[in-house]
Amino acid sequence: MNSNITKIIxxxxxxxxxxxxxxxxxxxxxxNPELKQEVEIQRSxxxxxxRASNRTDVQKIGKKYHFTKFIKWGAISLSAALILAVSxxxxxxxxxxxxxxxxxxxxxxxxxxxxxxxxxxxxxxxPEEGAVVISEEGxxxxxxxxxxxxxxxxxxxxxxxxxxxxxxxxxxxxxxxxTTSGDNLLETQGMYGVQGFTVDGDPLxxxxxxxxxxxxxxxxxxxxxQLYDGKKLADGSIDWQDPEPLEKLPVPVDxxxxxxxxxxxxxxxxxxxxxxxxxxxxxxxxxxxxxxxxSGEETMDELNFYFTGSGMIPERKITQEENEYxxxxxxxxxxxxxxxxxxxxxxWMEGPNWEDFYGFWGDGTDYYDSTEAEDTxxxxxxxxxxxxxxxGPNHILPSxxxxxxxxxxxxxxxxxxxxxxxxxxxxxxxxNAVLEKYTNNLDKKISDIDREVVAMGYTxxxxxxxxxxxxxxxxxxxxxxxxxxxxxxxxxxxKVNYRAQNAEEERRSEMDEQLDTERTQELTxxxxxxxxxxxxxxxxxxxxxxxxxxxxxxxxxxxxxxxTGAPNAALKNIDKQVIDATxxxxxxxxxxxxxxxxAELTYNEFNFTVANHEKYRKLFAYIFPHELNxxxxxxxxxxxxxxxxxxxxxxxxxxxxxxxxxxxxxxxxTLRSGSFGTIDLEIISDxxxxxxxxxxxxxRNANPVPIQSELNWLITEREYYEEEQQREEMDTFRxxxxxxxxxxxxxxxxxxxxxxxxCGGTSGLAN
Amino acid sequence: MNNSQMTQSEINDxxxxxxxxxxxxxxxxxxxxxxxxxxxxxxxxxxxxYSRKLKSPDFELTVEPxxxxxxxxxxxxxxxxxxxxKVQKTEIHENFSETESDWFQKELKLRSIExxxxxxxxxxxxxxxxxxxxxxxxxxxxxxxGMRNDKVAKAQKYRCISKVKVIIxxxxxENTTL
Numbered sequence: 047m048n049s050n051i052t053k054i055i056x057x058x059x060x061x062x063x064x065x066x067x068x069x070x071x072x073x074x075x076x077x078n079p080e081l082k083q084e085v086e087i088q089r090s091x092x093x094x095x096x097r098a099s100n101r102t103d104v105q106k107i108g109k110k111y112h113f114t115k116f117i118k119w120g121a122i123s124l125s126a127a128l129i130l131a132v133s134x135x136x137x138x139x140x141x142x143x144x145x146x147x148x149x150x151x152x153x154x155x156x157x158x159x160x161x162x163x164x165x166x167x168x169x170x171x172x173p174e175e176g177a178v179v180i181s182e183e184g185x186x187x188x189x190x191x192x193x194x195x196x197x198x199x200x201x202x203x204x205x206x207x208x209x210x211x212x213x214x215x216x217x218x219x220x221x222x223x224x225t226t227s228g229d230n231l232l233e234t235q236g237m238y239g240v241q242g243f244t245v246d247g248d249p250l251x252x253x254x255x256x257x258x259x260x261x262x263x264x265x266x267x268x269x270x271x272q273l274y275d276g277k278k279l280a281d282g283s284i285d286w287q288d289p290e291p292l293e294k295l296p297v298p299v300d301x302x303x304x305x306x307x308x309x310x311x312x313x314x315x316x317x318x319x320x321x322x323x324x325x326x327x328x329x330x331x332x333x334x335x336x337x338x339x340x341s342g343e344e345t346m347d348e349l350n351f352y353f354t355g356s357g358m359i360p361e362r363k364i365t366q367e368e369n370e371y372x373x374x375x376x377x378x379x380x381x382x383x384x385x386x387x388x389x390x391x392x393x394w395m396e397g398p399n400w401e402d403f404y405g406f407w408g409d410g411t412d413y414y415d416s417t418e419a420e421d422t423x424x425x426x427x428x429x430x431x432x433x434x435x436x437x438g439p440n441h442i443l444p445s446x447x448x449x450x451x452x453x454x455x456x457x458x459x460x461x462x463x464x465x466x467x468x469x470x471x472x473x474x475x476x477x478n479a480v481l482e483k484y485t486n487n488l489d490k491k492i493s494d495i496d497r498e499v500v501a502m503g504y505t506x507x508x509x510x511x512x513x514x515x516x517x518x519x520x521x522x523x524x525x526x527x528x529x530x531x532x533x534x535x536x537x538x539x540x541k542v543n544y545r546a547q548n549a550e551e552e553r554r555s556e557m558d559e560q561l562d563t564e565r566t567q568e569l570t571x572x573x574x575x576x577x578x579x580x581x582x583x584x585x586x587x588x589x590x591x592x593x594x595x596x597x598x599x600x601x602x603x604x605x606x607x608x609x610t611g612a613p614n615a616a617l618k619n620i621d622k623q624v625i626d627a628t629x630x631x632x633x634x635x636x637x638x639x640x641x642x643x644x645a646e647l648t649y650n651e652f653n654f655t656v657a658n659h660e661k662y663r664k665l666f667a668y669i670f671p672h673e674l675n676x677x678x679x680x681x682x683x684x685x686x687x688x689x690x691x692x693x694x695x696x697x698x699x700x701x702x703x704x705x706x707x708x709x710x711x712x713x714x715x716t717l718r719s720g721s722f723g724t725i726d727l728e729i730i731s732d733x734x735x736x737x738x739x740x741x742x743x744x745x746r747n748a749n750p751v752p753i754q755s756e757l758n759w760l761i762t763e764r765e766y767y768e769e770e771q772q773r774e775e776m777d778t779f780r781x782x783x784x785x786x787x788x789x790x791x792x793x794x795x796x797x798x799x800x801x802x803x804x805c806g807g808t809s810g811l812a813n
Numbered sequence: 814m815n816n817s818q819m820t821q822s823e824i825n826d827x828x829x830x831x832x833x834x835x836x837x838x839x840x841x842x843x844x845x846x847x848x849x850x851x852x853x854x855x856x857x858x859x860x861x862x863y864s865r866k867l868k869s870p871d872f873e874l875t876v877e878p879x880x881x882x883x884x885x886x887x888x889x890x891x892x893x894x895x896x897x898x899k900v901q902k903t904e905i906h907e908n909f910s911e912t913e914s915d916w917f918q919k920e921l922k923l924r925s926i927e928x929x930x931x932x933x934x935x936x937x938x939x940x941x942x943x944x945x946x947x948x949x950x951x952x953x954x955x956x957x958x959g960m961r962n963d964k965v966a967k968a969q970k971y972r973c974i975s976k977v978k979v980i981i982x983x984x985x986x987e988n989t990t991l
Contacts, residue, residue: 052971052978084978091977092945094926097865098938099946101927104828104860108853111832367968503959 055088155247156208162239165210172205185211188259194242194250201250210239296462296518304466306447308473310786331444335543337784440476441788449535458488464515475504476790485532491517557769564762579676584628587647590694591624594645595638631690648693650719657726659685662703663767672696672746691719698742703727704764709735824864834879859885862920929980937973
């Protein structure tokens with residue numbers, strides 16, 4: 047759908063077109079029924095939007111009606127002032143079996159002084175050291191040791207706590223409780239009466255320094271839920287007074303029981319049955335500290351493009367809409383996009399409309415041409431300025447998480463389920479500043495920090511702010527120390543990561559260098575070997591032919607031209623025939639033009655096919671001629687080897703295949719010819735391979751060329767093959783893990799699919 | 814024309830009063846075989862129609878608001894039942910003049926547009942509602958939705974409208990090809 051038409055129609059409907067334009071537009075409409083229909087549809091969209099807004103109003107009114115009607119939500123009303131801040135307390139179960147039942151007369155006595163006559167009472171016996179108890183309705187009472195006073199002094203004995211609770215509207219209505227505060231009607235969440243008694247039934251007062259912590263079951267938090275004091279009026283009804291905001295205390299949990307990873311991280315690792323060890327998972331997590339897409343594959347480049355939101359200049363004209371954004375009213379005449387304009391538009395796209403623009407760019411090649419774009423220097427510039435523009439990495443740095451996730455931070459705001467929940471949301475903000483709010487303010491109430499985060503623009507933290515969670519141990523003198531420790535911890539983590547990454551990088555580059563050296567050597571060696579083998583065989587053949595023709599002297603051949611000591615044309619001609627035959631490895635009959643004698647050179651058929659050749663990453667045959675110093679390496683084609691053998695030479699041969707898991711091998715000794723059909727290689731250890739080949743090389747009559755460097759090369763290739771596979775797997779793995787860690791990056795969903803190789807096909811080694 | 818138009822807050826007050834009659838309407842619709850959830854949807858729809866009617870300049874209320882809303886509920890219920898094939902065409906229009914019927918048809922059509930709008934992104938929905946429903950300025954909308962400036966909001970508005978149009982047209986073509 048064309049935005050431009052939408053815009054013009056919108057201006058027409060809003061009466062923003064000039065009278066002339068309006069006239070032209072209306073004429074168009076008359077002659078173009080489709081346009082007319084589109085105008086009608088658009089008009090209805092406007093009205094529909096208005097109507098949707100009206101509906102929202104009606105729904106709000108409906109909600110309000112139900113709220114007041116059913117008292118679904120409301121203030122918590124408590125019958126006595128309960129002090130909220132409890133600096134530290136211990137949780138433990140109060141097994142009902144272990145406590146003596148409270149005598150019936152005592153219960154009746156205490157019932158007498160119940161705050162709310164209409165509600166049933168529940169009693170809990172609290173040992174001297176304090177306890178946390180939960181009622182059947184789910185109300186949690188935390189009674190520390192010094193919770194009560196008796197005659198103005200701290201009471202240290204066993205206490206009995208009386209609880210009355212009305213958790214829902216039904217309880218409240220049936221017990222005839224009022225929900226008025228002065229003349230105002232309260233919406234109530236529940237009403238609770240709490241009183242303390244000695245074991246003799248004497249009433250206790252609340253200790254204002256400590257108090258009892260009450261946590262009540264609610265379906266959700268309402269921002270303005272408050273705590274009211276109940277005052278019994280003369281007529282026996284209760285008036286609720288002195289509202290105070292509610293606060294929930296975070297519950298300390300040992301760091302080892304908490305999970306601060308991004309949600310999907312562990313799920314993914316579990317799916318892979320990856321090590322469960324926290325140390326391993328931490329160090330994997332840490333290794334993503336500076337994660338970038340750097341595997342250099344095409345898909346990754348594309349991702350980089352989406353990720354930075356720039357990276358390429360669209361090879362197209364600027365649309366009217368973009369023109370307006372760039373130049374407002376005075377657009378330049380030239381509409382071709384310049385790097386500068388593209389960059390500004392890319393920045394624009396990173397704004398709130400990013401999602402729309404993503405689709406806008408992603409849908410066709412006519413918007414940009416990557417090959418063209420690569421020619422410009424802008425790509426680099428833009429990437430650089432993008433980086434400097436960003437306030438930091440757009441994911442939560444692992445070091446910042448791991449630095450506090452240790453026992454040192456136990457008993458702080460961070461070692462709580464409450465913070466664990468927030469951490470999940472923090473990962474989704476991808477903003478380290480949000481995390482820092484929590485880590486740098488251990489002495490603040492958690493929900494005060496929540497509110498600061500909301501103020502940063504993260505409205506999803508409103509839910510947290512509404513929970514009104516307090517601080518854990520805000521007055522702990524170690525807190526300041528811990529904050530310093532945290533900073534050091536981050537540095538430490540960064541160093542650890544840096545060292546690990548560095549070591550890995552060094553290892554890789556060492557490996558690459560070794561391979562490079564081996565390959566260069568291998569190349570020179572192959573050329574030398576080939577020359578030597580040819581020269582030797584040629585010399586042998588010439589020797590042989592001359593012998594047959596009756597020349598008895600030995601010769602040396604240099605550079606293929608005859609220097610024979612029989613300096614005449616006929617011999618040169620023979621030389622040439624021998625050289626040609628050696629090159630072609632063909633049998634020939636050579637006639638000496640001088641004497642008419644004949645000599646023969648015979649090459650025998652020698653071939654075989656290696657079964658399942660496709661499983662070998664490299665496949666060679668080595669030929670060891672007994673009469674020559676040099677060995678030869680021959681390459682097959684698709685596993686088929688065909689190399690005629692010289693009848694005057696006795697050969698051994700070996701076949702070596704490099705596979706994913708190691709080497710496979712085949713050898714045959716003492717032959718001059720043979721068609722071996724299909725041969726199967728067998729798995730062999732690298733030690734035995736080396737020994738076998740060394741043996742074949744040495745057992746020859748001649749003075750054999752050392753084969754060790756060739757074997758070294760083979761080993762390096764094999765190792766590198768393994769290495770390369772590991773790297774590929776590692777990159778894929780890391781890519782997928784990273785996707786679980788960094789929700790704000792754009793991921794290629796294809797590449798994330800399990801079993802799909804993210805890093806493209808097999809990139810073979812260069813020979 | 815003699816009806817001086819009500820302000821939005823007066824309309825809301827009127828709606829609040831009417832909502833108090835919900836138990837009556839619920840009982841009435843239930844007696845016609847309507848479920849509770851459906852009934853409240855119908856009731857809200859009727860209130861919506863009523864509130865929109867209040868805003869139209871040539872609307873003159875000839876009956877009690879409650880009766881108007883109740884009749885509208887009845888009409889809507891018959892309309893829905895007929896679509897679901899539950900009742901044959903009866904004297905649905907007994908209480909509605911010809912012009913009223915047109916008005917309702919239009920409202921029903923707009924309701925389908927609302928459905929299309931509900932299929933686009935949340936931000937788009939909010940933008941369109943703020944602009945066309947509450948008459949906010951583009952500057953305020955940009956601020957509220959965290960956009961760079963009003964130009965961006967405006968460009969976004971066109972895109973949102975275009976999206977709705979695409980949905981409407983594809984729904985339409987689906988319906989005609991069926």
